[in-house]
Amino acid sequence: MKDKPSTVFVVDDDDAVRTSLRLLLKSVGLPVETYASAQEFLDAFDAERAGCLVLDIRMPGMSGLELQQKLNELNAIVPIVFITGHGDVPMAVEAMQHGAVDFIQKPFRDQDLIDRINQALEKDRENRDGLRERDVIRRRIGQLTPREREVLELVTKGKANKVIAGDLDVSQRTVEIHRARVMEKMGASSLAHLVRMVIEADRVAP
């Protein structure tokens, strides 16, 4: 299915910065929406809309970091490019720890910002693709028997069949049979593939 067009959401309390960003992004053909405060953005937020967030880290009222926290609480996956002033590196680090795509210091070269925005939009697409893949993986995991799920968990933790047999108090042969059925049901071509799928499935907590 084809994605709806992605939008760059700009949130900055400074009129001039906001307006100039709108003009810049428009000039490179990116759809832009601007918001003067975090609350304004949050009020209009729609998780279904694709795009990325260009977010001023310091703002009166709700700050950029607080908005990030609120979006995380909503399981929103919109990638965030923070724009920061000088001396805001500690805040930027915190933002990165909470999943921001990148940050850029004001003032910035237009290309740097555009590159970061493009990366973020790419990330958003991946996220949305991943979301779809995750849905498939979760569905497959849902088709496993309880015993197979136990084996999956232990296998993806890197335990050997012999150890798993001991843990579950079954024969090593039984473990091998369960393991083969898990690989088949999950559609995994290798152990590495299986592990990646489990990580993918765990990425956003149910």
Add this chain to the structure above:
Amino acid sequence: MTAHSVKSRINAVQELEALLDAAVDAVIVIDHSSVILTFNRAAERLFGYQQHEVIGHNIAMLMPEPYQSAHASYVSSYLETGRARIIGIGREISAKRRDGSVFPAALSVGQIRGVNPPRFVGFIQDFTLRKAAIEALRCERDRAQTYLDVAEVMLLALDALGTVTMINRKGQEILGYTEQELIGADWFELCVPEDCRAERRARFAQELQFAPSTQTESHAPIVTRDGQRRLIAWRSTPLQSDRGTSVGCLASGEDITERAAAEAALRQSEALLRSAQSIAHLGNYEIVHPDGPITWSDELFRLLGLDPSQGPIGILEFAERFVHPDDLGIFNAAWSQAYANHKRFDLEFRIRRTDGQIRYIHSKGKIDPHPAGQLVTGTLHDVTDRKLAEHEARVGQERLTHVARLSTMGEMATGLAHEINQPLTAIATYAQAAVRMMDAPGGADAADLRDALVQIVNQSLRAGEVIRRLRAFVKTRTAHSEQLEVNRLVEDIRILAVPDARVNDVRLVLQLDPQSPVIAGDPVQLQQVLLNLIRNAIDATCEHPGALRELTISTRPLGDGVEVAVIDHAGGITDAVAQNLFNPFYTTKETGTGLGLAISRSIITAHRGKLGYRPTPGGGTTFFFTLPQLVGV
């Protein structure tokens, strides 16, 4: 009796009569029954009778009562008893003239021997004048005694041995002895302190040898009866007998103990004044302008570096020679104004001393009318040291104020950097957008491009304004006063305060009085105070999570003045903090200098205002300062 003997007898009688007539005294001869036999010319003159009127009459006619009645009994008593009561003795009697007037007379009576019955001769002298003379003499003596006694000086006569022969009442008072105790006493033994007795005695012996009427003066102590030592100023003159031998000395003495003490005290206080003037570098003068006498204190010469022996100079010469050319204008203006109106003057000016040094002088004085012109009295006070110290203190204070301002700015650097960074970001972004629009295949939309350029200009100006404010705020400067609208002051500080508030997520609310009162003051210093209070309030708000993140800055008239308040809703001020709140170098902030409030308070005090704080109703603290309002502006 022979003819010759008769003739010689007649001659003898004639001789006697001539003799009697020539006598100065009245001579009267009576017989035993008091009948007058002889009455000489002097008697005629004295009593006013002619010879023939009295000869053959009783002598009683020449006597007033009661002598008249008593006389007969005197004579008969003498004749009976032979006991004379008057004869050979002489006495003072009263006699009566022909006209009945009575006068005092001296009578001496002798019995003429060799005749029987006995005859008596009386010699009578008019005592009227003599009595008057004696009376006058006694008066004179009494008056002299009175003089001696009322004299306020001690009067003392000593004989050649130094024995007291006379001392007046004042002398007795001073010494504490009675006249009886003093007269006949050895002056030097009794009244001269032992330590100088020998010397005074030797000097006395010398003075006795001086010519009469030589006056010598000396100061010498005496010792009184109760042992007190008193200082006497003596004037003495030697006394000589008719034959020229010295018989003693007469001295007057004035008790100058108190006066000497007062003089010593005066000398001491003059010395004190001189040294006080020297210490204070304060000289005084008195000048009768233009041509009258001029008096300068010693210190005044020193102050100007003038040699006192060259004498003082008048006002005009002083102005010409000493007053600094740059200050001559104010000096002349003050002088001529005071001169014209007989006013006091009080001014400061610089002088150039004779050694070329420039000194600051504070001069005070007054001008009064004087018969010879104007009397100018005043002081010159060398206040150079004080001036320099004041200057130092002012420079120091300004430096400190500046440091505090820089420090405040340092604390706000993040916000200010942000405030400059925002327009720079906008400018860069607009410009880059413009370039991209121009590079786009269809070319730029002119309206979009224009919009971008206008914004670039606006944002440049915005950044420039922040920098201008910042520069004005942090540059070193000398304080000055100007008329300020208090609302304007608050508005102006906003551009510096808002960024700091924003980066700390605190909102600034202004509540400005619509009248916008006018005050006088230094704009930067007052903004510094305001900014300091805002900064503190922002910090307090940040340290108090959950506080309403809002500050109100208000202006309002209060009494005769204006109050500017910064109201926060943070945690308030604890007692421990309150105790040290205005102490320099006391701070509750990790990076604070502790200068902010101390300097803010001194700035407001210098503006004749007050800086204080009170709790904000509902929690938090309100810091405020009041300034006197300028009226009629």
